[in-house]
Amino acid sequence: MNNNMKTVTCSFVMDRDVYNAYKSIVTGNGENVKGNIIRYMQSVIDYGTPNAETIEAMEEVKKLKADPDKKTYGSFAEIMKGIDND
Known part of the structure; x- marks a missing residue:
């Protein structure tokens, strides 16, 4: 040392x-x-990181994944495709 x-x-x-x-x-x-x-x-x-905003975002993702009624996306491309189809 x-x-x-x-x-x-x-x-x-x-x-x-x-x-x-x-x-x-x-x-x-x-x-x-x-x-x-x-x-x-x-x-x-x-x-x-993790700052308070990052931790809050991670907790939000956990909640979204746990709720089968919430629509989630695996990529930005999926989000854009979903918007185009609406």
Whole structure:
């Protein structure tokens, strides 16, 4: 490790079931928790997400997918085709 590199040690308490579920997903994808958290933090810095708007949009998509009465589209082309047919 570069001796000039500034580092910080993080420690926090969290629900064991949440941690275990997260760890199971992360390790199932061939990663480790520490590396995944660091990568996640860097993506938040790089892209400024997930911000409140992104999270809200993701929740809206989940609700739409769960409602069989809502019309959803798999691509922009499908949306345009649907508009043309209306």
